[in-house]
Amino acid sequence: MTTFSIGALQVDRSGIPVIRGVDLEAKGGEISVLLGSNGAGKTTFLESLSGIIPVRSGFINLDGVELAKLRPGARAKTGLSHVEQGRTVFPAMTTEENLKVALHPDADLKEAYDLFPELLQRRNVEAGMLSGGEQQMVVIARSIVNRPRVILIDEMSSGLAPVIVSRLMRAVRQLADDGIAVVLVEQFAALALAIGNRAYVLRRGQIVYDGDCAALARDPAHLHRLYLGDAAA
Numbered sequence: 001m002t003t004f005s006i007g008a009l010q011v012d013r014s015g016i017p018v019i020r021g022v023d024l025e026a027k028g029g030e031i032s033v034l035l036g037s038n039g040a041g042k043t044t045f046l047e048s049l050s051g052i053i054p055v056r057s058g059f060i061n062l063d064g065v066e067l068a069k070l071r072p073g074a075r076a077k078t079g080l081s082h083v084e085q086g087r088t089v090f091p092a093m094t095t096e097e098n099l100k101v102a103l104h105p106d107a108d109l110k111e112a113y114d115l116f117p118e119l120l121q122r123r124n125v126e127a128g129m130l131s132g133g134e135q136q137m138v139v140i141a142r143s144i145v146n147r148p149r150v151i152l153i154d155e156m157s158s159g160l161a162p163v164i165v166s167r168l169m170r171a172v173r174q175l176a177d178d179g180i181a182v183v184l185v186e187q188f189a190a191l192a193l194a195i196g197n198r199a200y201v202l203r204r205g206q207i208v209y210d211g212d213c214a215a216l217a218r219d220p221a222h223l224h225r226l227y228l229g230d231a232a233a
């Protein structure tokens with residue numbers, strides 16, 4: 001079973017420490033939910049894992065392979081996939097062309113369409129013409145065509161209607177049930193905790209909660225205090 005293990009991670013932005021000694025473990029078959037208020041460092045954390053920005057120190061280990069010094073493409077080849085914020089489809093290309101962009105010659109689109117069968121009837125539509133929810137489906141589906149072991153998902157729900165968000169959450173649960181280790185950064189804390197296994201709360205670049213999703217979901221007041229820190233004490 002996949003183990004994605006991050007330890008003592010430190011990341012700076014413009015010379016300022018943003019991630020300050022983070023430990024996190026994500027296991028295959030599980031959703032690790034990462035919560036935290038705006039500016040806590042969630043996007044910076046995911047970007048440092050996939051190699052978009054460099055780490056200052058610490059380790060990023062995927063099933064015994066150390067990733068922290070590898071380029072983004074090499075990290076992807078070891079099985080790490082990153083669904084970035086902002087639904088970055090290629091608008092002039094069709095749904096299917098978008099799905100094929102990152103496809104290895106020996107891979108196929110079956111799993112992408114199994115995850116989101118609704119994309120089949122939209123396969124020849126230009127991605128720029130799709131709804132926001134459909135575009136998010138394309139981006140998530142594209143992230144699995146090369147069979148990653150780990151998927152990092154950043155704010156997939158922003159600006160989408162609740163019924164679409166629920167649909168996406170079900171799909172993300174399906175990915176974990178298929179054995180992938182999912183790290184889910186999400187503003188809709190209650191929805192994410194409902195499908196997740198392990199929860200982490202990040203505040204000012206440090207983990208202030210590491211525990212069960214269900215326990216945190218049962219105690220919204222605790223979650224609120226974790227978000228706000230001393231200000232809520």
Ligand SMILES: Nc1ncnc2c1ncn2[C@@H]1O[C@H](COP(=O)(O)OP(=O)(O)OP(=O)(O)O)[C@@H](O)[C@H]1O
Binds near residue numbers: 039043
């Ligand atoms: N390109 C950058 N250069 C310098 N500082 C940055 C840059 N991007 C983000 N930061 C700073 O790093 C900190 C963490 O930002 P980050 O976007 O990682 O937080 P976040 O938890 O993802 O927030 P949000 O929920 O708003 O996306 C913030 O203080 C932010 O101002």
